[in-house]
Amino acid sequence: MGKILELQNLKKYYATQKAVDDISFAIEEGSIFGLLGPNGAGKTTLLRMITGIFYPDSGHIVLDGNTFDPANDIIKIGYMPEERGLYKKMKIGEQALYLAQLKGLSRAEAMEKIKFWFRRLEMESWWNKKVEDLSKGMSQKLQFVTTVLHEPKLIILDEPFSGLDPLNANLIKDEIYRLAQQGSTIIFSTHRMEQVEEICDHIVLVNLGKKILDGTVEDIKQQFKENKFSIRLKEVPGYTTHDSFDVIEQKANTLVVKIKEGYSSNHVLQYFIGQNTTVDAFNEILPSLNEIFIQLVEGTKATTRAFQNTQS
Amino acid sequence: MNKIALVAKREFLSRVQKKTFLLTTILLPLLIFVFYAMIIYFSVKTEDRFTIAVADNANILNNKLENKKDDINFTIVHNTTAAQLDEQLQQKKCDGYIIIPADYDLMGRDSLQLKSGKAIGIMTREKIQKLLNDILEEKRLMALNISKAKIDSIQNSNQLQFTTLGGKKETDTKAGISYGVGYISGFLIYIILFIYGTMVMRGVMEEKTNRIAEVIVSSVKPFQLMMGKITGIGAVGLIQFIIWIVLVIGLQMILPLLFPDLLHHTVNTPMQPGAMQAAQAANNSGAIHSIMQGLNDVNFPLIIGCFIFYFLGGYFLYASLFAAVGSAVNEDPQDAQSLLLPITMPIIFAMVIMTKAVNDPNSSLAVFGSLFPLTSPIVMMARIAHGIPDGVSIMQLVLSMGLLIAGFLGTTWLAGKIYRTGILLYGKKPSWKEMWKWAFRKS
Numbered sequence: 001m002g003k004i005l006e007l008q009n010l011k012k013y014y015a016t017q018k019a020v021d022d023i024s025f026a027i028e029e030g031s032i033f034g035l036l037g038p039n040g041a042g043k044t045t046l047l048r049m050i051t052g053i054f055y056p057d058s059g060h061i062v063l064d065g066n067t068f069d070p071a072n073d074i075i076k077i078g079y080m081p082e083e084r085g086l087y088k089k090m091k092i093g094e095q096a097l098y099l100a101q102l103k104g105l106s107r108a109e110a111m112e113k114i115k116f117w118f119r120r121l122e123m124e125s126w127w128n129k130k131v132e133d134l135s136k137g138m139s140q141k142l143q144f145v146t147t148v149l150h151e152p153k154l155i156i157l158d159e160p161f162s163g164l165d166p167l168n169a170n171l172i173k174d175e176i177y178r179l180a181q182q183g184s185t186i187i188f189s190t191h192r193m194e195q196v197e198e199i200c201d202h203i204v205l206v207n208l209g210k211k212i213l214d215g216t217v218e219d220i221k222q223q224f225k226e227n228k229f230s231i232r233l234k235e236v237p238g239y240t241t242h243d244s245f246d247v248i249e250q251k252a253n254t255l256v257v258k259i260k261e262g263y264s265s266n267h268v269l270q271y272f273i274g275q276n277t278t279v280d281a282f283n284e285i286l287p288s289l290n291e292i293f294i295q296l297v298e299g300t301k302a303t304t305r306a307f308q309n310t311q312s
Numbered sequence: 313m314n315k316i317a318l319v320a321k322r323e324f325l326s327r328v329q330k331k332t333f334l335l336t337t338i339l340l341p342l343l344i345f346v347f348y349a350m351i352i353y354f355s356v357k358t359e360d361r362f363t364i365a366v367a368d369n370a371n372i373l374n375n376k377l378e379n380k381k382d383d384i385n386f387t388i389v390h391n392t393t394a395a396q397l398d399e400q401l402q403q404k405k406c407d408g409y410i411i412i413p414a415d416y417d418l419m420g421r422d423s424l425q426l427k428s429g430k431a432i433g434i435m436t437r438e439k440i441q442k443l444l445n446d447i448l449e450e451k452r453l454m455a456l457n458i459s460k461a462k463i464d465s466i467q468n469s470n471q472l473q474f475t476t477l478g479g480k481k482e483t484d485t486k487a488g489i490s491y492g493v494g495y496i497s498g499f500l501i502y503i504i505l506f507i508y509g510t511m512v513m514r515g516v517m518e519e520k521t522n523r524i525a526e527v528i529v530s531s532v533k534p535f536q537l538m539m540g541k542i543t544g545i546g547a548v549g550l551i552q553f554i555i556w557i558v559l560v561i562g563l564q565m566i567l568p569l570l571f572p573d574l575l576h577h578t579v580n581t582p583m584q585p586g587a588m589q590a591a592q593a594a595n596n597s598g599a600i601h602s603i604m605q606g607l608n609d610v611n612f613p614l615i616i617g618c619f620i621f622y623f624l625g626g627y628f629l630y631a632s633l634f635a636a637v638g639s640a641v642n643e644d645p646q647d648a649q650s651l652l653l654p655i656t657m658p659i660i661f662a663m664v665i666m667t668k669a670v671n672d673p674n675s676s677l678a679v680f681g682s683l684f685p686l687t688s689p690i691v692m693m694a695r696i697a698h699g700i701p702d703g704v705s706i707m708q709l710v711l712s713m714g715l716l717i718a719g720f721l722g723t724t725w726l727a728g729k730i731y732r733t734g735i736l737l738y739g740k741k742p743s744w745k746e747m748w749k750w751a752f753r754k755s
């Protein structure tokens with residue numbers, strides 16, 4: 001499959017800081033892509049450049065094989081920003097119609113699609129309600145519908161699950177999977193790592209305006225593994241030290257060991273088998289994305305991004 | 313372009329469909345009309361008739377005392393003493409009496425006494441005084457053998473007439489009416505700028521605080537959103553104004569039907585300075601006819617055409633500035649207040665120049681004010697009312713219109729840049745310096 005979106009050396013500097021500092025990556029068509037980063041890392045600026053709200057100071061954006069042209073390509077993109085809202089006093093049906101028409105759909109087309117989505121997400125009875133009468137979760141659902149209504153090739157969701165109950169979150173999640181299967185590409189921005197681990201194929205981690213991690217979830221986990229294994233034994237032998245590993249943690253019959261440089265898991269197993277105990281379970285512990293995230297981001301200060309030589 | 317229309321349509325419909333719009337648009341003029349009608353009603357209908365008994369012991373009135381005004385009634389009584397009159401007063405046969413003593417000297421400085429049952433209101437007092445003075449004055453003149461016709465010819469005040477180079481006769485009535493029309497139309501534009509400007513500002517603030525702006529700008533350029541909003545609200549303003557004008561004219565036509573004897577009252581009870589001058593001038597020569605004549609002299613198609621042009625031009629010029637302020641502030645209305653100051657200053661300044669220009673349409677201050685785009689919508693209306701070459705030359709009018717269009721393009725361009733940055737920026741209120749930077753930085 002081709003690349004739906006390619007960013008090449010994007011830069012966006014504000015007066016006081018480098019919001020996006022030379023970021024490049026590419027997104028496969030039909031994939032679910034996670035854009036991660038702590039607060040203030042530059043994610044929103046990056047997304048605003050991809051959606052054509054901001055122009056990059058330098059660099060290129062290639063959408064669907066052509067240089068990104070905000071005026072015409074807007075129809076290909078659906079963006080649900082983190083700071084989102086709706087007109088409180090407007091009726092829900094009219095609101096959806098208005099937003100769809102702004103994207104460039106004709107009235108009839110928009111009507112047809114809204115009906116389809118409202119039926120699908122069981123929102124038909126909402127048509128004449130006003131947004132101020134909706135709960136937060138309900139308006140979130142409406143917001144999602146208005147984002148994907150025009151069947152964009154690239155759907156950008158910034159914290160889509162915030163404020164949703166598990167039931168509705170699952171509903172939206174299923175829709176995201178379905179859209180991806182139908183060929184849409186989804187960029188998913190969040191700092192909830194467990195959702196990323198569950199949903200995303202590929203992630204990029206941004207911190208202080210720079211890309212610090214890029215790869216599939218599986219590769220990244222392999223890259224950051226610390227050779228930790230957990231072993232469950234029938235009975236723990238009295239003596240558990242060996243050249244090949246260190247015991248990090250012990251809980252009842254389960255040991256967590258870290259294999260030393262130059263040894264492999266076979267050495268550990270051989271040792272325990274040699275101790276005459278039965279090994280009930282043996283498996284590798286991969287770091288969670290959460291741990292990787294904290295490990296990479298912790299300790300860096302946002303101020304390091306500021307221009308040092310503003311005086312000169 | 314199409315998207316601006318879409319945004320404008322929403323802005324327009326969402327306002328026009330509101331109940332408050334119907335209420336303010338239709339009820340407000342009705343309310344003002346009822347208020348106005350009530351004032352007229354009470355001033356016309358003075359049911360208190362005031363009867364004054366005059367004991368003319370000196371016999372200077374010759375038993376002749378015309379009762380011109382029907383609310384004050386003089387009756388001449390003979391051979392009655394003060395005690396008898398007091399009694400009449402108590403029986404309420406009359407409301408007051410005057411005794412003219414037998415030795416009353418018409419030419420002297422003797423004063424007469426009016427004794428009344430209860431205190432007399434100031435309006436009634438004035439009327440009585442005027443009536444009596446007129447009568448006595450006439451008697452004095454007669455005593456000196458001067459006829460009324462002679463007096464009239466002495467008092468002829470219409471000795472100086474004003475004509476302009478164009479050869480047109482400038483009557484006082486016309487000047488007065490031009491003054492009134494200029495003042496009113498300038499003032500209306502002043503109100504429009506404020507009402508609809510703040511409406512734009514509040515709309516932008518609503519979009520920003522609701523966080524809908526970010527959703528919208530992912531499909532529409534911020535500039536299109538801003539222009540759509542301004543156009544939509546401008547259309548609301550235009551519709552509202554047309555409805556008001558139609559209603560006011562319609563109601564004005566009903567008014568004389570309700571109060572047939574209204575005409576001479578309205579002439580005598582001036583509402584604004586313009587009308588006062590006109591009324592005074594009118595009093596001298598054939599009242600109503602002269603006002604009608606004056607109104608005919610005013611070039612209404614020109615004034616209405618210019619009014620609509622300056623209405624729209626001024627509105628577009630200022631609305632984008634109001635939008636920029638709305639985009640820069642957050643929830644706190646007080647932030648908006650302080651940022652609004654530099655915008656409201658020129659409007660108020662224009663109002664001040666307008667009051668000058670309406671008196672002297674060709675002074676250099678008026679010429680400057682009517683050319684400078686920030687003040688021209690208000691000031692030019694004052695000059696236009698005096699007509700085309702008298703109040704303003706065609707050259708100046710065209711120049712002023714051109715400058716207004718340039719000014720509106722300029723402010724819109726500037727405001728558009730501030731708006732684009734401000735609408736997506738949350739947090740603290742930006743300083744002027746920061747907004748200046750937003751406006752003038754590249755891209």
